Amino acid sequence: MKISCRETQHLISAYLNDEISDRECAAFLAHIGTCPKCMHELETSFMLTYALQYIDSHEKLSTDIGTLLKEKLHKSAMRLRLNRLLSVLMWIMIVTMGIAILLILASLLFREFLPSAWTDLLEQIEQVLSGS
Numbered sequence: 001m002k003i004s005c006r007e008t009q010h011l012i013s014a015y016l017n018d019e020i021s022d023r024e025c026a027a028f029l030a031h032i033g034t035c036p037k038c039m040h041e042l043e044t045s046f047m048l049t050y051a052l053q054y055i056d057s058h059e060k061l062s063t064d065i066g067t068l069l070k071e072k073l074h075k076s077a078m079r080l081r082l083n084r085l086l087s088v089l090m091w092i093m094i095v096t097m098g099i100a101i102l103l104i105l106a107s108l109l110f111r112e113f114l115p116s117a118w119t120d121l122l123e124q125i126e127q128v129l130s131g132s
Contacts, residue, residue, distance in 0.1 A: 001027045008038045012045045015076075022083055025076055032073070043069060 001023060003011075008031045014020045015028055032039050046069045111119060 003027045003031050005031070005035060005038050008032065008035065009041055012042055015042075016046060016049050022080055026080055029073065029077055029080070046072070 008028060011020060011024055011028045015025065020028065032042055043066070047065050050065055050068065107114060107118065107122060111122065114122075
């Protein structure tokens, strides 16, 4: 999903406040990585937001705000990668479980057509499951 400079600039505040969806964040990061104008807007907004937060909290203000922004961008990218990986793993588990259920149902429904080794295995599984 590609977004325009205008859409990116509207997302800056949501990004800085961690109120952005993964899909929006991915598009935002992709745009920021290729658009110096929007990156400058992000840097400016980050500096102002960071300064105001730390002035209000009376904590020591770090002068290396650029590094803090790079860290935030890096963490966002890593979070997106992790979420994609978890999503893929979830789908693999769902498909694997579906296949296993289909195989079990097929073996139960068509037991008489199975080789004797399979039927013996099914009987052992049934015994284990029933606690006998």
